[in-house]
Amino acid sequence: MNQIFSDVAIIGGGIMGSAVAYHLKQADANLDVVVVEMDPTYSRASTTLSMANVRIQFSFEQNIRISQFAFEVLEDFGEKMAVGDHRPDIAFRREGNLFLVDDSSIPSAEAAVNLQQSLGCRVEWWTPEKIKQNYPLYAPEHLAGGTFGFLDGHFDAYAFLMGYKKKARSMGTRYIENRVIEVLTDGSRVRGARLASGETLSANCVVNCAGAWAAEVARSARINLPVDPVKRQIFVLDTAVKPQGPLPLTVLPSGLYFRTETGGRILLGKSMPQDPVGFDFSWDDKRFMEILWPELAEFVPAFDTLKLLRGWAGLYAVNTLDGNAILGEWPELKGFFLANGFSGHGLQQAPAVGRYLSELILKLPRTLDLSCFGPERIVENRPLSEKGLV
Numbered sequence: 509m510n511q512i513f514s515d516v517a518i519i520g521g522g523i524m525g526s527a528v529a530y531h532l533k534q535a536d537a538n539l540d541v542v543v544v545e546m547d548p549t550y551s552r553a554s555t556t557l558s559m560a561n562v563r564i565q566f567s568f569e570q571n572i573r574i575s576q577f578a579f580e581v582l583e584d585f586g587e588k589m590a591v592g593d594h595r596p597d598i599a600f601r602r603e604g605n606l607f608l609v610d611d612s613s614i615p616s617a618e619a620a621v622n623l624q625q626s627l628g629c630r631v632e633w634w635t636p637e638k639i640k641q642n643y644p645l646y647a648p649e650h651l652a653g654g655t656f657g658f659l660d661g662h663f664d665a666y667a668f669l670m671g672y673k674k675k676a677r678s679m680g681t682r683y684i685e686n687r688v689i690e691v692l693t694d695g696s697r698v699r700g701a702r703l704a705s706g707e708t709l710s711a712n713c714v715v716n717c718a719g720a721w722a723a724e725v726a727r728s729a730r731i732n733l734p735v736d737p738v739k740r741q742i743f744v745l746d747t748a749v750k751p752q753g754p755l756p757l758t759v760l761p762s763g764l765y766f767r768t769e770t771g772g773r774i775l776l777g778k779s780m781p782q783d784p785v786g787f788d789f790s791w792d793d794k795r796f797m798e799i800l801w802p803e804l805a806e807f808v809p810a811f812d813t814l815k816l817l818r819g820w821a822g823l824y825a826v827n828t829l830d831g832n833a834i835l836g837e838w839p840e841l842k843g844f845f846l847a848n849g850f851s852g853h854g855l856q857q858a859p860a861v862g863r864y865l866s867e868l869i870l871k872l873p874r875t876l877d878l879s880c881f882g883p884e885r886i887v888e889n890r891p892l893s894e895k896g897l898v
């Protein structure tokens with residue numbers, strides 16, 4: 509049976525796998541990097557099914573710093589990822605993020621804004637009057653106010669992924685279409701991966717970038733990773749009344765979120781406790797009709813007349829310990845690195861995570877210390893506190 513050799517084998521070629529590959533090659537052009545991706549169309553990858561939002565509005569310092577780096581990268585992505593004459597266009601739009609605050613969440617919102625401002629972020633507290641002034645369709649009167657991130661926005665997730673992938677390939681990364689069915693180990697060391705084709709991929713360093721499938725991959729190496737695939741649904745709306753300009757990603761205290769999309773459509777979603785765990789990509793309009801529409805129309809009365817056009821379902825890879833990333837080498841398996849558990853904010857974290865993982869793997873100085881997200885905290889049951897999860 510065929511054997512493939514590489515220095516680093518990356519399982520999953522979504523945004524994490526591609527960002528890790530790109531940064532590894534950037535740091536060491538001679539490194540042999542192989543990415544194994546079971547579905548190069550990315551039809552079920554979270555990357556392509558996401559809302560593609562980027563925000564500075566987190567409450568945990570390292571999450572804020574991760575987003576600061578994302579902004580730097582997004583700003584001139586076309587230049588950074590140029591391959592020959594091709595400059596990827598990710599259509600980055602800084603249309604803002606507005607997090608609405610009710611009385612019970614004032615203390616946590618204030619603490620988050622203070623921290624963000626102390627780190628130099630352009631975020632402001634807005635009164636209900638100011639919200640109404642800027643977005644006249646909204647009915648914020650019963651709320652305490654909101655926090656507005658001026659530089660937050662959204663971009664084209666597919667173009668972002670293709671930008672990293674094309675660049676990583678141009679630097680010599682090999683992408684293989686195959687499924688990893690087992691992570692191979694030899695005592696307490698990783699040795700590579702067995703592929704569904706029957707081939708073996710030999711590598712002393714294996715990186716789990718399998719997104720919602722991360723726990724399945726880890727389980728094959730007898731590691732119990734607390735990462736669940738959780739279904740989330742997005743709804744595309746055509747409202748009778750069109751807003752004057754773009755609406756920022758607006759997040760209600762209940763967790764309902766929406767924003768304008770190009771073409772005057774509205775994208776909307778809400779993470780709910782009853783969202784099923786599993787690889788379920790079915791989508792239905794029931795939730796929108798029965799729960800989300802009334803909630804939306806209460807805050808935006810003009811949206812009581814609309815057409816639900818379509819939607820989709822994708823998976824959050826939820827770290828059930830604390831909803832935050834798990835980054836680094838698994839303490840009990842040398843050479844097995846994780847970039848998992850990003851829940852609903854992984855797309856924007858890919859630039860910083862790719863850079864950090866490459867620095868860990870190559871034992872380089874860390875540009876941004878993300879050791880707080882290390883997998884030791886999983887083993888030791890030490891959750892991080894991030895109040896800005898959506």
Ligand SMILES: Cc1cc2nc3c(=O)[nH]c(=O)nc-3n(C[C@H](O)[C@H](O)[C@H](O)COP(=O)(O)OP(=O)(O)OC[C@H]3O[C@@H](n4cnc5c(N)ncnc54)[C@H](O)[C@@H]3O)c2cc1C
Binds near residue numbers: 720740742
């Ligand atoms: C509805 C929704 C909205 C979201 N909105 C946002 C947002 O606004 N902003 C944000 O930052 N994030 C958002 N996210 C989260 C973000 O999309 C993810 O955190 C991020 O894309 C994770 O990237 P990934 O590469 O880890 O996973 P994926 O993109 O899922 O990539 C993993 C890849 O691994 C492959 N794979 C899995 N197992 C194997 C195997 N055994 N062998 C080979 N290949 C394998 C899969 O085919 C897949 O392509 C959202 C997610 C969803 C579902």
